[in-house]
Amino acid sequence: MNNDQAMNLRRKLQQSKDPRHAKTISIVSGKGGVGKSNFALNYSLELIKTGKKVLLFDLDVGMGNIDILLGLNAGKTIVDMFNQQITVHDIIEKGPNNLAYIAAGNGLSDFFTLDDTKKEYFLKQYNELVQLYDYIIFDMGAGATHESLFFIVASDECIVITTPEPTSITDAYGMIKHIVNNQGKMPIYVVMNRSLSYKSGKKALDRFQRVISQFLNIEIHQMGILPDDRTVSNAVIRQIPYSILNENAAISRALKEIVANYSQNSFRINKKENTSFVRRLKRLLAER
Numbered sequence: 001m002n003n004d005q006a007m008n009l010r011r012k013l014q015q016s017k018d019p020r021h022a023k024t025i026s027i028v029s030g031k032g033g034v035g036k037s038n039f040a041l042n043y044s045l046e047l048i049k050t051g052k053k054v055l056l057f058d059l060d061v062g063m064g065n066i067d068i069l070l071g072l073n074a075g076k077t078i079v080d081m082f083n084q085q086i087t088v089h090d091i092i093e094k095g096p097n098n099l100a101y102i103a104a105g106n107g108l109s110d111f112f113t114l115d116d117t118k119k120e121y122f123l124k125q126y127n128e129l130v131q132l133y134d135y136i137i138f139d140m141g142a143g144a145t146h147e148s149l150f151f152i153v154a155s156d157e158c159i160v161i162t163t164p165e166p167t168s169i170t171d172a173y174g175m176i177k178h179i180v181n182n183q184g185k186m187p188i189y190v191v192m193n194r195s196l197s198y199k200s201g202k203k204a205l206d207r208f209q210r211v212i213s214q215f216l217n218i219e220i221h222q223m224g225i226l227p228d229d230r231t232v233s234n235a236v237i238r239q240i241p242y243s244i245l246n247e248n249a250a251i252s253r254a255l256k257e258i259v260a261n262y263s264q265n266s267f268r269i270n271k272k273e274n275t276s277f278v279r280r281l282k283r284l285l286a287e288r
Helices: 003-015 036-049 066-070 078-083 108-113 116-129 148-154 166-182 198-216 230-238 250-263 277-286
Strands: 023-029 054-059 100-102 135-140 157-162 188-195 221-227
Touching (some): 023 036, 023 148, 023 166, 036 054, 036 066, 036 135, 036 157, 036 230, 054 078, 116 277, 157 166, 166 188, 166 198, 198 221, 230 250
Parallel strands (some): 023 135, 054 100, 188 221
C-alpha cells in the first residue's frame, strides 16, 4: 500500500463518526492440509459480498500462503512492519473484490516471540484496525503452540476446519481441547471440509459434536459441510479463489450458504463481550 493510500485510511479513521469495532475470528485446524487457508480466503470474500469490510490477516507461521493463493506478490508484510517501523496501514494489500489482507512474509516464525516493545507496537497498530473493519480474520497455523494460543483465545470466535478423515478428526479434537483448557467460554464453530457427500459429512460432524460434548463438556456449533470438489485444486493451480473461479461450483454454493446463515444469525451465539481483542490479549500476555 502506498503512502497516499495509508494517509487516506488514517483520514477515514479520524473522520469516522460511527467507528466500527471489528469482530476478530481465528480460523484454525488441528493438522495441515485440511483446506484451512483456502477456507479463510474464500470465507472472507463471501463475507465481503454481504456488504462487510473484511481484513484477512495471514498468521500461518512459516507457511503463510494467502498471497500465493491469490496469485499476488505482497509489497509489504507483517515482518516489514517491525523491521522498518512502518504502520499497519502501510502493509495492507488489496485483493479481489476489495479484499484487504496482510501477508505473512519471510521470518514470521519469530512473530509470536516478540519482545514487549514490539508486542505493544503490534497492539497499538491493531487497535486502529478494529475501527476500520467489520471482521478481522486470522488465518492461524495448523496445530497450537503456547504462543499462538494467546491470539486464538483472545479472539471473539474460533472456526475449526477439519475433514472426515480419522487423523484429521483426532487432531481437531486435540485443537479444541487446547482452546477449551485456555478459554472455556470461547465460541467454537466447526466446518467439515472435503466431505464425499452432504449426508456423510453431516454424519461425521454430528458424531464429532457428540464426542466433544461427552469428553470436553462443551457445545461446539456446526457451521456447515463443504464437499470434496475438484474446483478447489483447479483454483489453487490457477491462483484464483474458487468462489471467484466458479460461483456455481458445489463448494462455492455450500460456502455461500454457510456465510448466509452466519450473517443472518441463524446459528450464531448471542453473547455480549465487554472486552476487546486487544484488551484480552494484553491481559493474557500479562498473566504469563
